[in-house]
Amino acid sequence: MKVAYGLKAHSGWAALVALGKSDGEFVVVDRRRVELVEEEWARQPYHAAEELEADDARKVVKRGIDAAYRIATRELRAMLDRERKRKNEVAACAVLVGNPMPEWSVEQILAVHFRMHQAEGVLFRDALINAAQKCSTKVIELPEKTLLSYASEALRTSGADLSKTIAAIGKSIGPPWGKDQKDAALAAMIALTVENPL
Numbered sequence: 001m002k003v004a005y006g007l008k009a010h011s012g013w014a015a016l017v018a019l020g021k022s023d024g025e026f027v028v029v030d031r032r033r034v035e036l037v038e039e040e041w042a043r044q045p046y047h048a049a050e051e052l053e054a055d056d057a058r059k060v061v062k063r064g065i066d067a068a069y070r071i072a073t074r075e076l077r078a079m080l081d082r083e084r085k086r087k088n089e090v091a092a093c094a095v096l097v098g099n100p101m102p103e104w105s106v107e108q109i110l111a112v113h114f115r116m117h118q119a120e121g122v123l124f125r126d127a128l129i130n131a132a133q134k135c136s137t138k139v140i141e142l143p144e145k146t147l148l149s150y151a152s153e154a155l156r157t158s159g160a161d162l163s164k165t166i167a168a169i170g171k172s173i174g175p176p177w178g179k180d181q182k183d184a185a186l187a188a189m190i191a192l193t194v195e196n197p198l
Contacts (some may be wrong), residue, residue, distance in 0.1 A: 003029050003083060005093040006188030008144070008180050009125040012036055012043030015180035016079070019169075019188040020088060026165065026189060028173050029088060031181060034075050036124050042067050045123070046109055046116035058106045065123060072127035073134050080135060093132040094187035096144040097125050142187050151186050154194045162186065 003020040018030035041048040045064025049057035076093070083090050101122050109115045132139035143150055152159045166185055170177030 001029070001086075001088045002091050002192065003088045004091050004188045004191035005079065006096075006184035006186065006191065007034070007093065007125075007128050008096045008184045008187070009036075009121075009128055010180075011120050011124065014124065014128060015184045017181055017184035017188050018079070018083070018090075019185060019192055021192065026169055026185075026192075028169060028185070029086065030079070030082065031173065034079075036068055036071050036075065036127060038067065038071065044116075044120050046106075046119050049106070050110055050116065054107060057110060061106050065127075068123055068127040069130055072124070072131040076128070076131040076135050076137070080137065090137055092138040092140055092191035093128075094140045094142050094191035095125055095128045095132070096147065096183060096187055097129075097141045098122070098144055138191075140187075140191050142190060144183065147183055147186055151190055154190050162189075165189075 001020040001022065003018050006017045006019070008015045013036055014034045016030065016032050016034050017028060019026050020029045021027065037043050042064045045061050045068075048064065049060040052060060080090055098121065101118055104115060104119070109119045129139050129141065148159045148162065151157075151162055155162065157165075166182050166189075169185055170181065
């Protein structure tokens with residue numbers, strides 16, 4: 001079966017939904033929480049560096065970023081291996097993204113608390129995108145804030161019909177099926193169906 005991943009990143013983890021199609025219907029082939037950190041501080045590396053001297057702060061942030069990228073790549077490889085064992089082919093990996101961040105230095109980020117939250121929000125989605133690229137998997141970045149309208153246009157289906165389809169998929173597999181899983185499933189649906197998303 002051809003499948004696609006939908007991933008919604010959070011600080012230190014991501015919601016994954018992998019969809020395939022069977023008899024013309026979308027089916028969930030995998031759903032899980034993907035851990036992207038091994039140590040608690042690494043969920044918020046900028047916060048961990050906040051009180052440190054400039055050199056130490058840069059080192060802590062770099063350690064956190066390097067770890068996120070390494071772990072995301074390891075986890076994506078494991079996900080791809082699971083699908084290979086099921087004899088499935090992963091067509092694409094869709095990652096939900098927000099607004100891009102300016103090219104701030106670590107010092108500029110640490111100077112404004114809101115920027116630390118912004119940088120940590122971007123870190124894990126960027127780690128997932130990088131992991132897909134490293135694993136030679138087609139990666140699609142989808143706008144999280146306008147996902148439903150984007151999906152409606154890309155899939156040429158009304159938002160109401162898409163919401164019903166996503167709800168039906170959730171009913172077929174049971175909880176958890178919250179906003180994270182719904183958004184990840186919709187992203188996977190776009191990745192699986194649309195050859196070249198908008």
